[in-house]
Amino acid sequence: DAGVIQSPRHEVTEMGQEVTLRCKPISGHDYLFWYRQTMMRGLELLIYFNNNVPIDDSGMPEDRFSAKMPNASFSTLKIQPSEPRDSAVYFCASSYDRNTEAFFGQGTRLTVV
Amino acid sequence: AQSVTQLDSQVPVFEEAPVELRCNYSSSVSVYLFWYVQYPNQGLQLLLKYLSGSTLVESINGFEAEFNKSQTSFHLRKPSVHISDTAEYFCAVSQTINTGFQKLVFGTGTRLLVSP
Numbered sequence: 001d002a003g004v005i006q007s008p009r010h011e012v013t014e015m016g017q018e019v020t021l022r023c024k025p026i027s028g029h030d031y032l033f034w035y036r037q038t039m040m041r042g043l044e045l046l047i048y049f050n051n052n053v054p055i056d057d058s059g060m061p062e063d064r065f066s067a068k069m070p071n072a073s074f075s076t077l078k079i080q081p082s083e084p085r086d087s088a089v090y091f092c093a094s095s096y097d098r099n100t101e102a103f104f105g106q107g108t109r110l111t112v113v
Numbered sequence: 114a115q116s117v118t119q120l121d122s123q124v125p126v127f128e129e130a131p132v133e134l135r136c137n138y139s140s141s142v143s144v145y146l147f148w149y150v151q152y153p154n155q156g157l158q159l160l161l162k163y164l165s166g167s168t169l170v171e172s173i174n175g176f177e178a179e180f181n182k183s184q185t186s187f188h189l190r191k192p193s194v195h196i197s198d199t200a201e202y203f204c205a206v207s208q209t210i211n212t213g214f215q216k217l218v219f220g221t222g223t224r225l226l227v228s229p
Contacts, residue, residue: 004156033216043157043203043219056216091156101147102217104156 004105012111018080025094035091115208119220134189136204145207146187
């Protein structure tokens with residue numbers, strides 16, 4: 001397996017634009033996580049899914065953020081409208097079950113100007 | 114809620130010297146503990162984990178960590194570091210939320226800087 005695949009690796013957008021981050025988890029993993037990493041706040045869990053169903057979205061910062069998982073092999077994290085304070089590295093991770101380690105993608109570095 | 118404390122934001126060390134990266138967590142119940150490593154411009158990779166059994170766990174590249182329940186610690190150690198160990202290290206603890214699922218709570222990270 002190629003691991004968790006995220007796209008794009010880098011995204012630069014203007015404030016107010018819609019941004020969509022994409023993730024393909026490892027095949028067979030039932031859990032998918034979206035994290036945000038910033039210097040100020042470190043790694044924050046935004047939302048996670050189990051069998052394509054959102055389980056805990058308490059980490060989503062506000063209504064501008066939304067995440068979907070239409071099938072077992074694809075998830076998106078959308079920010080609309082984007083703001084400069086959304087600039088961060090966004091990681092997607094997946095795991096086989098709730099007690100095992102999460103495998104991380106390479107991340108998407110988002111810059112909102 | 115669970116929390117993880119990594120007291121040292123940065124640890125400078127010379128090559129071949131020993132190192133300890135500290136991690137403490139807040140919990141009085143069974144936990145699963147992890148150390149992840151992040152190299153520049155890359156995602157996090159699992160270094161080692163404690164789920165149950167022996168309190169001393171080892172990684173393939175010479176790191177080890179010991180689960181100490183009484184001190185609620187899971188410090189990471191290596192007897193002799195290499196330049197290539199320069200990276201950021203994250204301690205994480207699993208947290209059971211009210212739905213019965215578990216999620217990882219990460220510490221703020223410790224940057225290990227190995228110099229020749």
